[in-house]
Amino acid sequence: MGGKTAAKVGQSGLDKKTLLNFLHQMLLIRKFEDKAGELYARGKIAGFLHLYNGEEAVAVGAISALEPHDLVITHYRDHGHAIARGLDAKRLMAELFGKATGVAKGHGGSMHFFDASLGFYGGWAIVGGHLPLAVGLGLASNTLRKNQVILCIFGDGGTNIGYFYESLNVAKLWNVPVVFLCENNLYGMGTALHRASAIREVYRKAAVFDIPAERVDGMDVLAMREATVKAVAHARGGGGPYFLEAMTYRFRGHSMADPILYRDKSEVEEWKQRDPIILFQQRLREEGVLTPQDLEQMERETDELVADAVKFAEESPEPPLSDLHEDIYANP
C-alpha cells in the first residue's frame, strides 16, 4: 500500500453538495456493477464483463477534477469512469444488453463505452493501446488551442507493454497535456504485479522520462481528487504530462469468467476493510456532512437509477439488421 491520503473532509474545501455527490456516484457505480454482474449470470449480458467494484474512488475522485471540455480516455474496465463522467446509466445498461439505444448503438458492449458529447472517448480493449491515442488527443488540444486536458486511465498491466514507454516518451517530447492515471489494482488479469513488472512502484516508471509522478491512495476519493486537481493544473498550465499511480483493488474477479484462484481470500478481505465507499461514508458521518436520512435517500435514489436503467435496457429494441452495414465508413 501507500500513497498520499487526503486531509480530512472538513479541510477539503469542498461543499456538502459536492461531497454528497461523490458518495452518490460511488454508490451508483457499485450498484450498477452488482446489477450488471447479476444480469450477466442470468444471461442478459454477454461477452466479457469487467466490473469496477472496489475502485470507485479512483474514477469519482479523478474525474471530478476535470472541466466539461476535458477528455477521458480509458481501458476496458470502463463502467465506473463512464458513470463518473456523467454518462446516462440507462444508455450504458442498454449497451451491455446490446440494444440500439446503447451508448455505442450496441456495437461496442461493455468494453467500448463512448459518448463524444461528454468528452468520454472510450472504452479501449487492447491493453496499453489507447495511451498513444491520448498523446494524439493532447497534440490536437495543443495545436487547436483547445486548452483541454486528457485524462488517460489504464491499469498496472498496461505499464509493461511497449506502448507505455513510447507514449510517455512522446508525451514528454511533445509536451502534451495528458494526465496518465494508472489504476494499480495489483493484478494484470490473474498475474500479480510482482510477476509482471520489474518495478513495483509503477509511478517510478514515469520518472525516467522526467514526468512528475506520484502515488495516491486510490481508496480515498478526496485524495484522488486532490492529486488529480494538481495534475490537471500542471497539464493545463503548459507543464506537459503528469503521472498518477492510484493504489486500489478490485473486489471481484478480472471478468465474470474469473474463478479467482490467484489471490488469497484473506488478501481480498483485508482490502475490503478499506472499501472506499464505507470509508467515505464514515468520514462524512464523522464530519457531520452525512445524516442517516441522507444516506437512506441516496441508497433509494441509486437503487431507482439502476432499476430504471435495467427497465430501459430491457424495453429497448435490438439494433435493426440493416445496422450491420452501418458506420463502417464516414465516406463509403
Place this chain on the structure above:
Amino acid sequence: MPMITYREALHHALREEMTRDERVLIFGEDVVAYGGAYGVTSGLAKDYGEKRVFDAPIAEGVIAGAAVGAAMGGLRPVAELMTINFALLAADQIINHAAKVMHMFGGQMSVPLVIRAVGGGGAQLASTHSQSLEPMFAHVPGLKVVTPATPADGKGLLKSAIRDDDPVLFIEHALLYRVRGEVPEGEHLVPLGKAAVKREGKDITLVAYSRMTLVALQAADLLSQEGIEAEVVDLRSLRPLDTETVLASVRKTHRALTVEEAWRTYGIGAEIASRIQEEAFDDLDAPIRRISGVEVPLPYAKNLEQAAIPDAQRVMKAVKEIFARTGG
C-alpha cells in the same frame, strides 16, 4: 502539363493540402531535417513550421496511435511510417483502432487520417525491407488502402486521401519515386475506390496496381508488337475495390490476367479472379491467370531478387499461354 517525378507529385499534394487546410499536419520518422526517407517532405517543415511538420521517434505504435488520437481530436494528420514493413509494428493501431473507431463507438466519430508508407521490393534491401504487405491491410473493413502507380495518381489520390474522413493507408512504391509523368498543376483529385483503364485493348485484361501497372503496360506494348492488344486496368485503390471497371473490361476482352508484386496465396489477384468468376463467368473464354511475387522472403542478391519479382517477360509468357490454350 508539367512532367514531374512521383516524389515531386506527392510533395505537391502535401504542400497544397497543408496550404488549403490548417488542420493538416505531418509527423513521423525523419520528416523534418532528413526530409522524409525518400525526400517527399523535404522543405515542408521550413515552410509550414515545426508545429505542423515534426519528427517522431522510431516508434511506429505511438506514431500510428497518435495519428488516431489527433484525428479524434479534430486534426487531419498525415503520419509517415517510412516503410510498410514497419507498419507491422503499428498494425495493432491501424487494424484495432483506426479501422474500428467509427463502428465500435456507434458512428459517433470518424478518424480522418493518412498513414504513408513505402512498399515493394527491387532495391536489394532483403527480406524485412522489401515486402508487399498491402493485401494484409486491404483485408480489413474500416480501412482504405491506396496504391498509386503514376505521378498524377500519386498527387490526386494523396489529396483525396487527406480530404477523406476515413483512415487511409497510402502505400507508395520504392522504385517509383524517380519515375516521371504528366501531372496537372493545382487542384487535381483522383477519387478513392476508382480504378483506371491505363491502356485500352480488346484481347485480354491485365489487372494490376502500384509498380506492376507499369510492368503490365510495358508487357502490353511488347504484346502489341505481336498482335495482342492488352487492356491494362490499374486498380489504384485496393479498398474500396472498384470491381465494376474490372468487369467492364473483362466483358470486352473475355480474358484476364492479374499482376501483383505481393505473394500469390490469399492475394489481390485471388480476390480479383474470384470476383470476375462470380460476376462475369459466362464472359470468360479462358481461365483467369495470376502473376505474383514468388512466395519466398525477398533475397538480397540481385539476380535472386529479380527472379522473385514479376516483370514484363513473365507477364507476356502468361498471356501467350492463355492464348495458346484458347486460340486468338
